[in-house]
Amino acid sequence: MARNIILYDNSLSPCARRVRISLIEKGLSWETQNIDLSRLEQRSPRYLAINPNGLVPTLAHGCRVLWESNTITEYLDRAFPDTIQLYPTLASERIEVKRWQNSELVMAKTFRPLMYQRLMGPIVHSSRTYNEAMRIARLSTDDPADLEWEDKVWRVAVLTPEEQIISEHQLYEFADSVESELKKSTSGWLVGNNFSQAEISVYPRLIMYPWIGLPLELARFPNTTKWMARLAERPSFTQSLSAEIQKSIKFLQSPIFALLCRLASKPVEKRWIFERFYVNIIGLAIRWARSSEHVEETTWKAPRTIPPIESVSTPRSPASLEMDGPVKLAVTRDSPDSSLIAAALRIRKIEYFEEKSTSAPRLEIAGKVIEDSGLALDAIDLVSAPGPRLFPEDVVEEAQVRIWLAFAASWHKEFNPLLKALILGLTQIREDPKLNTAAHVLETRLDQLESRLKGREWIATNAFTVADEALKIKIEMLPPMGIQVDSRLNITTWMQRCATVNFAFI
Numbered sequence: 390m391a392r393n394i395i396l397y398d399n400s401l402s403p404c405a406r407r408v409r410i411s412l413i414e415k416g417l418s419w420e421t422q423n424i425d426l427s428r429l430e431q432r433s434p435r436y437l438a439i440n441p442n443g444l445v446p447t448l449a450h451g452c453r454v455l456w457e458s459n460t461i462t463e464y465l466d467r468a469f470p471d472t473i474q475l476y477p478t479l480a481s482e483r484i485e486v487k488r489w490q491n492s493e494l495v496m497a498k499t500f501r502p503l504m505y506q507r508l509m510g511p512i513v514h515s516s517r518t519y520n521e522a523m524r525i526a527r528l529s530t531d532d533p534a535d536l537e538w539e540d541k542v543w544r545v546a547v548l549t550p551e552e553q554i555i556s557e558h559q560l561y562e563f564a565d566s567v568e569s570e571l572k573k574s575t576s577g578w579l580v581g582n583n584f585s586q587a588e589i590s591v592y593p594r595l596i597m598y599p600w601i602g603l604p605l606e607l608a609r610f611p612n613t614t615k616w617m618a619r620l621a622e623r624p625s626f627t628q629s630l631s632a633e634i635q636k637s638i639k640f641l642q643s644p645i646f647a648l649l650c651r652l653a654s655k656p657v658e659k660r661w662i663f664e665r666f667y668v669n670i671i672g673l674a675i676r677w678a679r680s681s682e683h684v685e686e687t688t689w690k691a692p693r694t695i696p697p698i699e700s701v702s703t704p705r706s707p708a709s710l711e712m713d714g715p716v717k718l719a720v721t722r723d724s725p726d727s728s729l730i731a732a733a734l735r736i737r738k739i740e741y742f743e744e745k746s747t748s749a750p751r752l753e754i755a756g757k758v759i760e761d762s763g764l765a766l767d768a769i770d771l772v773s774a775p776g777p778r779l780f781p782e783d784v785v786e787e788a789q790v791r792i793w794l795a796f797a798a799s800w801h802k803e804f805n806p807l808l809k810a811l812i813l814g815l816t817q818i819r820e821d822p823k824l825n826t827a828a829h830v831l832e833t834r835l836d837q838l839e840s841r842l843k844g845r846e847w848i849a850t851n852a853f854t855v856a857d858e859a860l861k862i863k864i865e866m867l868p869p870m871g872i873q874v875d876s877r878l879n880i881t882t883w884m885q886r887c888a889t890v891n892f893a894f895i
């Protein structure tokens with residue numbers, strides 16, 4: 390049945406693939422709009438207007454537009470209660486699924502640069518001249534940070550050889566954690582006794598390891614190999630892979646591509662004649678195989694403006710995670726994540742002991758030790774506590790809170806180095822080119838927020854939510870970093886409104 394769903398997708402994207410798998414598992418049909426990442430279409434103003442994080446996937450269900458793959462899949466479970474439910478209802482299992490999703494997202498931060506170094510970079514480098522690559526990127530964006538990124542990608546200089554080794558090590562640590570969980574599992578699944586969203590979230594990127602030079606050897610990963618083979622047999626896993634990618638896999642894992650990667654990362658002037666010839670020939674073949682190379686204009690369509698048909702949604706998972714001792718929060722000085730977790734505990738009226746920490750904030754709650762603020766919010770939401778839930782009962786409102794939390798979380802790449810510089814006492818932040826670019830990116834994020842707040846009192850719903858708190862905490866820290874907020878009127882008024890919220894009465 391057509392459900393008025395559009396997926397803004399890219400066939401190479403593991404994040405989009407997990408949404409595709411969920412849609413197929415649920416028997417939902419959708420329309421695909423391809424966003425060409427190699428042309429930076431995800432950074433175009435038109436795309437940023439529907440997804441301010443500038444990443445795929447985005448899902449439009451009628452006029453409801455959602456980003457962040459894990460939020461989308463959770464929304465699909467709740468919005469389509471008559472389909473297979475992929476998230477467990479049991480709070481203890483649900484939080485384990487979310488733990489996998491979070492550690493997968495942490496792994497993705499290491500995977501992304503290595504993927505651009507070893508997969509996207511060589512493809513773009515060999516199939517386009519430098520000027521062509523920059524001209525194509527400029528068709529989508531004139532943001533200096535994006536153009537700087539494209540320059541690095543074309544030069545296949547995203548990571549140094551030393552950084553690549555560190556990344557490889559971290560990525561294998563994640564694969565080891567999957568292996569050890571599957572070794573312990575009596576059901577053969579990551580969480581509980583059933584196939585769940587955990588599989589759908591972890592598999593798509595893990596299966597791409599060999600494409601970026603990280604083979605998953607049978608001897609080291611026997612359980613993972615078996616698990617992957619079992620998953621590959623599910624129709625949703627096969628059907629979620631485009632024919633184009635299925636054809637390309639052999640090429641991406643071949644010595645031909647491995648040689649291209651080696652040569653592409655060597656400066657052009659240091660290549661032998663036959664090496665240059667090799668890169669050009671493979672580049673021509675890639676160009677010929679990729680039909681989109683010949684298209685100048687973007688082809689994707691905007692979301693529909695009609696609301697989807699209302700239906701009864703699955704109720705929110707009950708807050709039934711049992712507390713089994715005191716709640717402890719180890720806070721890090723000047724850390725927005727620490728402040729957010731503390732605020733969430735106060736909203737839910739949970740008493741906790743605070744300790745000081747020099748590493749990442751750490752929450753101990755309901756027998757779990759959590760070092761990720763996203764996961765911490767979910768755990769705080771799922772424990773039985775006297776205060777109101779962090780995520781609203783309404784399915785659309787819940788998704789809105791989650792996407793705006795993801796918007797706030799996505800500032801980390803720029804926010805963290807600026808914060809570090811500030812802690813180290815650097816005052817002339819704008820004089821450092823890298824920090825200046827980071828500050829510029831955050832200013833763009835503020836502009837996005839300013840336009841979201843136009844005519845609205847709160848960021849996600851029509852009441853104060855934890856998403857407002859997450860953004861407020863970060864914005865308060867910007868002026869000392871040399872990023873002024875005052876000129877943005879909607880943000881200033883909203884900040885004043887946030888300051889009046891008294892957690893004791895929420």
Ligand SMILES: N[C@@H](CCC(=O)N[C@@H](CS)C(=O)NCC(=O)O)C(=O)O
Nearest residue numbers: 402403404426444445446457458459
């Ligand atoms: N946390 C986001 C991550 C999305 C993401 O990183 N998407 C990648 C493809 S898997 C992308 O759009 N990459 C383009 C880029 O990095 O500029 C999600 O789960 O949706």
